[in-house]
Structures are given as C-alpha cells and as structure tokens.
Amino acid sequence: xxxxxxxxxxxxxxxxxxVCAWAALAAEADIMYGYPITPQTDIMQYWTRLGxxxxxxxxxxxxxxxxxxxxxxxxxxxxxxxxxxxxxxNTLFQEPMSMAEMMRIPTVVIIPQRGGPSTATVIxxxxxxxxxxxxxxxxxxxxxxxxAGHQDLYDYTIKAFNTAWKYRFxxxxxxxxxxxxxxxxxxxxDPAERGIKMVETEPLVGLPGxxxxxxxxxxxxxxxxxxxxxxxVVMDIAKDYEKAAPEIIEWQDFDTDTEMDVLILAHGxxxxxxxxxxPLLKDEGIRAGHFxxxxxxPMPEExxxxxxxKAKRILVVESAYGQFLKLVxxxxxxxxxxxxxxxxxxxxxxxxxxxxxxxxxx
Amino acid sequence: xxxxxxxxxxxxxxxxxxxxxxxxxxxxxxQKVTLVDLDTVEPFYTLRPLKKALQEMGLNVIAWSPExxxxxxxxxxxxxxxxxxxxxxxxxxxxDIGYGVHGAKIFNLIxxxxxDPNLQVYAVVSIARPMTATKEDIVRYIKDLGNVDGxxxxxxxxxxxxxxxxxxxxxxITEAARELGLPVMYxxxxxxxADKFANTDKMGNPIKIIRRFMPQAFW
Numbered sequence: 001x002x003x004x005x006x007x008x009x010x011x012x013x014x015x016x017x018x019v020c021a022w023a024a025l026a027a028e029a030d031i032m033y034g035y036p037i038t039p040q041t042d043i044m045q046y047w048t049r050l051g052x053x054x055x056x057x058x059x060x061x062x063x064x065x066x067x068x069x070x071x072x073x074x075x076x077x078x079x080x081x082x083x084x085x086x087x088x089x090n091t092l093f094q095e096p097m098s099m100a101e102m103m104r105i106p107t108v109v110i111i112p113q114r115g116g117p118s119t120a121t122v123i124x125x126x127x128x129x130x131x132x133x134x135x136x137x138x139x140x141x142x143x144x145x146x147x148a149g150h151q152d153l154y155d156y157t158i159k160a161f162n163t164a165w166k167y168r169f170x171x172x173x174x175x176x177x178x179x180x181x182x183x184x185x186x187x188x189x190d191p192a193e194r195g196i197k198m199v200e201t202e203p204l205v206g207l208p209g210x211x212x213x214x215x216x217x218x219x220x221x222x223x224x225x226x227x228x229x230x231x232x233v234v235m236d237i238a239k240d241y242e243k244a245a246p247e248i249i250e251w252q253d254f255d256t257d258t259e260m261d262v263l264i265l266a267h268g269x270x271x272x273x274x275x276x277x278x279p280l281l282k283d284e285g286i287r288a289g290h291f292x293x294x295x296x297x298p299m300p301e302e303x304x305x306x307x308x309x310k311a312k313r314i315l316v317v318e319s320a321y322g323q324f325l326k327l328v329x330x331x332x333x334x335x336x337x338x339x340x341x342x343x344x345x346x347x348x349x350x351x352x353x354x355x356x357x358x359x360x361x362x
Numbered sequence: 363x364x365x366x367x368x369x370x371x372x373x374x375x376x377x378x379x380x381x382x383x384x385x386x387x388x389x390x391x392x393q394k395v396t397l398v399d400l401d402t403v404e405p406f407y408t409l410r411p412l413k414k415a416l417q418e419m420g421l422n423v424i425a426w427s428p429e430x431x432x433x434x435x436x437x438x439x440x441x442x443x444x445x446x447x448x449x450x451x452x453x454x455x456x457x458d459i460g461y462g463v464h465g466a467k468i469f470n471l472i473x474x475x476x477x478d479p480n481l482q483v484y485a486v487v488s489i490a491r492p493m494t495a496t497k498e499d500i501v502r503y504i505k506d507l508g509n510v511d512g513x514x515x516x517x518x519x520x521x522x523x524x525x526x527x528x529x530x531x532x533x534x535i536t537e538a539a540r541e542l543g544l545p546v547m548y549x550x551x552x553x554x555x556a557d558k559f560a561n562t563d564k565m566g567n568p569i570k571i572i573r574r575f576m577p578q579a580f581w
Binding site for chain 2: 182
C-alpha cells in the first residue's frame with residue numbers, strides 16, 4: 001500500500017479544498033482529524049475518499065476542541081497529523097493550539113477563512129488573521145503561511161509539514177473560502193521528484209532507552225509551578241522562534257526596487273488583486289509597487305520596511321477591518337510613512353477597487 | 363417529442379455549465395424549456411445566482427433565488443415542491459444534479475423519474491479532474507453512479523485549455539465509454555477555441571460549442 005498518490009507531475013483542474021487534500025497525501029501525511037464546517041469540509045471529504053487507497057487514516061471528532069487535541073495527540077504519537085477548520089471552528093481550536101505552542105507540537109492546520117465574527121458568513125474573509133497568528137492565550141509562536149491560490153495551497157501544505165517538524169512550532173496554511181471553492185489549474189507533483197524530502201516525524205513520548213541514562217528526559221509540559229519557571233520556558237521558546245525566523249520567512253516583491261508613489265501591502269488572495277492593479281496604475285502614471293508577505297508569522301519585517309522606505313505612501317488592503325493593518329503597523333513602527341487603508345471585512349477586493357482607492361487619494 | 367435530460371458527474375466536472383448550454387440550445391429550437399436546479403449537495407457554484415438572468419433569456423427555471431434562501435447560508439440547498447414535480451412541466455426539461463453518487467440519489471425524490479420514457483442521464487467527465495483522469499477511474503466511477511445513458515467530454519484546464527487537452531480527454535473518455543458500452547454524446551469546447559475544431563474531435567465525437575455562465579455563479 002505504499003503506492004504514491006501523485007506520481008511525477010501533472011497539470012490538473014481542481015477546487016482549492018481538493019488541492020489541500022491531495023497535497024497532504026503527496027506529503028505522506030498519516031492521519032487527519034477533523035470536524036465539518038463550511039467552507040472547508042471538502043478537505044476531509046477528499047481525504048476520506050482518497051486516503052484509504054494509500055493506507056491513510058481519518059477520525060471525525062465530536063467538535064473542533066477535540067479535533068485540535070487529537071491532532072496534537074497524533075503528532076505526539078509520531079504521526080504526520082493535520083486538521084482543517086475555519087471561523088467558529090478556528091475559535092475552538094485556540095485551546096489545543098495554545099497547548100501546541102506551549103509544548104512545541106508540530107501540528108499542521110489548514111484554515112480557509114470565512115466571515116466573522118462568530119457564525120457570520122460561510123463564504124470568505126481575511127478575518128482570521130489575528131486569531132491564526134496570535135490566537136489563544138499565547139505569544140504567537142506559530143508559523144502562518146498565507147496562500148494566494150491553488151499552486152500556493154499545494155506547495156505550502158506540503159511545506160507546512162516540513163517547517164512544522166523541523167522547527168517544532170504549530171504551523172498553519174491560511175487560505176480563504178474563495179480559494180477553497182474556486183477552480184483553477186495547477187501542477188500537482190510528487191515532492192521527491194522536486195528534491196523535497198519530507199522531514200522525518202518521531203514520537204514525542206515513549207522513546208526508547210532510559211531517561212537520564214541513555215537520553216535526556218522527554219518532559220512535555222504545558223503547566224508550570226512558579227512565575228520564574230514559566231518565564232524561563234517562554235523566553236527559551238522566544239529565542240528559538242527568533243533564531244528560526246530568518247530561515248522561515250517568505251515574501252514576494254513586485255516593482256519595489258525603485259522609488260514609488262505608493263506601496264500596496266496585501267496578503268493572500270487580495271495580493272492577486274494588488275498585482276492586477278499594478279499595470280493599471282502604471283497606465284495612469286502612478287508609480288506603484290506591491291509587497292506581499294507570504295509568512296504572516298514570522299513576518300518578513302525587515303523586507304517590508306526596505307520596500308516601505310522607498311514609497312511616499314503606503315496602502316494596506318485587506319478583507320478584514322484592520323487585522324493585517326495591525327501586523328503592518330507593528331512591523332513598520334518608527335517609519336514616518338502615511339498609511340492609507342482599504343478595509344473590506346468579509347468582501348473580496350478587485351484590482352479596479354484598489355486603483356480607485358489610490359486615485360481618490362488621502 | 364420532448365427532451366428530458368439530467369447531467370450528473372463528479373464535483374466541478376461541468377454539469378451546470380453543460381445543463382445551461384443544453385437548455386439554451388433547446389430554447390433556440392423554439393421549444394419550451396424548464397431548467398431545474400437539483401443540487402442539494404454543494405451550495406457554491408449552483409444555478410441559483412443565475413436564475414434571474416436565465417429567466418430573462420426565456421428559460422423556465424426551477425431553483426431557489428438567493429433572496430428566497432436569505433439567512434440560510436449553506437442550508438439553502440433544500441428541495442422545494444416544484445422540484446419534486448419538475449417532470450410534470452410541459453416541454454423539454456433539463457436537470458442539473460448535484461455531484462457524485464449521493465447527488466444522483468435525488469432521482470428517488472423526483473416524481474416520475476423511474477417511469478419517464480424520455481429521461482436520459484448523461485455523465486459529464488473531465489480528465490483534468492484527478493479522480494476521473496484515467497480510463498479505469500472513469501469506468502469505476504460511472505459504474506458507481508447508477509443509471510447512465512451517455513458520457514460527455516468536458517475536459518479542460520480553465521483559461522489554460524488547449525485543443526490538445528480537449529483531444530486527450532476525448533481519447534481517454536471514448537475508451538472508457540467503449541468499455542462501458544455507452545455513447546459519447548459530444549465533446550464540449552468553449553467559444554474561445556471554437557475555430558480550432560471542425561465538426562468532430564479526433565475520436566469522431568461531435569463537437570458542441572459552449573458559452574461560460576458559471577463564473578458568475580460562485581454564490
């Protein structure tokens with residue numbers, strides 16, 4: 001049963017959720033734990049249709065709190081485990097994800113964002129940025145990839161497993177309902193054919209040998225007795241996180257190597273509209289560039305600042321009411337740059353709307 | 363003689379697009395045509411957002427309009443009585459069925475589906491959809507679907523579609539059809555590529571030119 005689900009590479013036409021299921025298969029994920037919620041349920045529907053042919057497992061839990069904790073459990077048992085959720089499900093996931101942060105558990109969770117707050121809409125938004133990057137009662141020691149389309153969903157779902165297991169932080173693939181349901185072509189491939197070796201997983205408990213004798217004690221804790229103990233642990237995690245950050249950050253620059261009238265900052269699917277706006281702005285004689293962070297955690301701050309330095313003004317565009325803007329301001333703190341905004345909570349943003357916003361000015 | 367056709371198949375294979383085009387084709391032959399939304403599986407990309415526009419083109423459309431299911435979110439995929447009695451309408455009828463085996467079970471709820479002498483069920487297939495990419499996959503899938511009278515080649519890669527992609531689909535699907543003992547009704551070609559094809563594909567299946575409506579039907 002070790003037949004490969006994806007052999008070689010092939011151009012196909014899929015919906016975003018399916019892409020995630022295929023990528024997890026190609027990444028040799030062992031088990032998915034899940035609970036249905038629109039618009040991500042197809043991920044588990046495709047996983048359960050395809051998984052059995054390749055000896056993969058699935059468990060539907062009673063709710064998302066359990067889905068998150070069982071994912072943590074699967075990882076602790078040494079399996080390449082993942083889950084998917086969104087909206088109110090993502091809210092419930094914060095309990096188990098806080099544990100994953102505390103205990104450095106390499107979970108992988110795919111989040112196709114829907115409207116918020118609460119039940120809101122089942123359709124689309126970028127309103128789970130705050131929750132996915134800094135959710136729960138943690139310090140945001142998480143890795144978050146914001147995808148902009150199907151090729152990204154495939155590439156980054158595979159990469160998420162490797163980043164998670166190499167650096168040992170809970171890792172998220174942050175998509176949205178539009179990506180989840182829309183259809184477009186992409187190339188699916190066997191990671192091995194592209195020189196991508198899946199990082200080995202290992203059990204985090206029940207290790208062979210005697211602790212203290214053959215190896216150090218493996219002591220997974222999410223609870224501490226004194227303030228000072230907690231301080232030492234959190235500062236240690238922070239140190240590891242900051243050390244890993246330069247190796248993890250990813251971003252894309254568009255026309256940011258020259259002086260700009262305006263720098264557009266956007267992530268995820270909205271970045272496609274920002275990219276589409278650039279030639280339209282050029283036609284209008286406006287010198288515009290676009291910086292797209294691919295990792296929202298850790299944020300490519302230095303690279304964002306470098307692009308921002310060359311622009312007269314900055315425009316932040318998102319399908320939320322300032323969740324990405326908050327991260328931008330955090331990254332650009334101290335820079336004397338006027339920031340304009342195009343905030344559209346739960347609504348898609350077109351290239352033309354970005355152009356109009358820039359033309360209408362301050 | 364009236365035409366009664368149902369379009370079944372895998373998720374995102376092109377059922378609704380082909381159902382709309384078939385309805386408009388029949389309309390252009392001066393028939394009275396009823397197009398029925400029978401997708402109770404997937405709330406995205408249904409006929410529902412297009413209802414008004416299609417009615418303005420002259421079709422009788424049985425589907426909830428988005429206003430009628432306000433507030434129901436994805437739970438708006440319910441059956442209404444008009445759908446149950448759809449086959450009692452005069453004139454030709456085109457049924458857009460939800461995906462997969464469970465989608466096809468809707469026939470159990472349609473009055474007269476088991477006895478209508480004209481009902482033809484066509485499976486829309488695209489080999490660019492990984493679950494129906496090979497002859498073996500397609501044969502297995504169609505056998506699971508239940509009663510199917512013919513296949514339709516709707517192979518495409520969206521905006522990246524080339525004639526080669528369509529012809530490769532024609533080849534695989536025609537081989538599968540032969541094994542199943544079913545006809546290939548036609549190969550669908552989008553308007554943009556119409557001039558690249560003659561009347562048939564390389565396997566001898568008729569070409570049907572189709573217009574795109576579904577990109578406007580996300581929600």
